[in-house]
Amino acid sequence: MSDTVETAARTAPAAVVVGIDGPSGTGKSSTSRAVAAKLGLRYLDTGAQYRAITWWMLANGIDVDDAAAVAQAAGKPVIVSGTDPSAPTITVDGEDAAGPIRTQRVTAAVSAVSAVPEVRTRLTELQRAIAAEAPHGIVVEGRDIGTTVLPDADLKVFLTASPEARAARRNGELKGKEAADLAATQAALIKRDAADSGRKTSPLAKAADAVEVDTTDLTLEQVIECVVTLVEDKRSA
Ligand SMILES: Nc1ncnc2c1ncn2[C@@H]1O[C@H](COP(=O)(O)OP(=O)(O)O)[C@@H](O)[C@H]1O
Numbered sequence: 001m002s003d004t005v006e007t008a009a010r011t012a013p014a015a016v017v018v019g020i021d022g023p024s025g026t027g028k029s030s031t032s033r034a035v036a037a038k039l040g041l042r043y044l045d046t047g048a049q050y051r052a053i054t055w056w057m058l059a060n061g062i063d064v065d066d067a068a069a070v071a072q073a074a075g076k077p078v079i080v081s082g083t084d085p086s087a088p089t090i091t092v093d094g095e096d097a098a099g100p101i102r103t104q105r106v107t108a109a110v111s112a113v114s115a116v117p118e119v120r121t122r123l124t125e126l127q128r129a130i131a132a133e134a135p136h137g138i139v140v141e142g143r144d145i146g147t148t149v150l151p152d153a154d155l156k157v158f159l160t161a162s163p164e165a166r167a168a169r170r171n172g173e174l175k176g177k178e179a180a181d182l183a184a185t186q187a188a189l190i191k192r193d194a195a196d197s198g199r200k201t202s203p204l205a206k207a208a209d210a211v212e213v214d215t216t217d218l219t220l221e222q223v224i225e226c227v228v229t230l231v232e233d234k235r236s237a
Pocket residue numbers: 022023024025026027028029030031169170172173215218219220221223
């Protein structure tokens with residue numbers, strides 16, 4: 001080995017894998033993207049993948065409440081996630097799905113589809129493969145990253161926030177598009193939390209070794225700074 005190669009091997013930081021979980025509206029996507037961008041890591045939104053498979057089921061006339069039909073179709077769509085935190089992408093069978101996966105129709109159906117074990121097995125394999133290929137590491141966000149997808153992650157974070165704060169944040173995003181009143185948004189969030197936490201296969205849950213951060217009274221910038229510090233502490237440990 002030449003001196004230069006030896007020096008590079010000694011100084012390059014090891015790849016770091018970060019899992020960020022939590023319910024809807026706690027700040028997972030915004031925090032994960034920003035942390036990945038600041039630290040030069042890749043970024044994966046696993047919720048977008050569950051939304052993408054749900055969108056495909058709806059577009060192909062599969063009854064999302066028929067678990068057997070969803071299971072049978074689970075292997076069909078080709079889902080590709082682009083993991084650049086400055087411009088994450090998602091395609092289904094080569095088609096850009098970033099817009100259609102955010103509609104209320106998909107949001108209302110995604111918990112039923114993501115409760116089907118065959119769907120979870122398929123997407124978990126895909127997520128592990130993407131994480132394994134990230135050269136400097138990755139921030140992966142979802143509901144079961146710390147417990148199931150990446151149980152050996154270097155850092156696990158579980159974000160929480162009050163239902164009121166989460167509903168207000170979601171309504172802020174929907175303004176002018178599909179805006180609902182605050183109470184309706186909050187009720188829909190709580191319903192989805194219950195479905196995601198109550199399913200049999202890898203439910204939404206905090207891993208025993210995850211750091212919990214309550215974001216209710218924190219700005220997004222404060223949450224990002226907190227997670228960046230947690231990653232840096234792990235790296236220097
Ligand atoms: N700590 C925070 N304070 C205020 N708004 C926030 C905070 N974290 C996130 N947001 C905003 O709330 C909305 C939902 O955040 P997002 O990151 O999509 O949450 P999640 O991925 O957990 O559903 C976004 O509009 C985001 O800018």
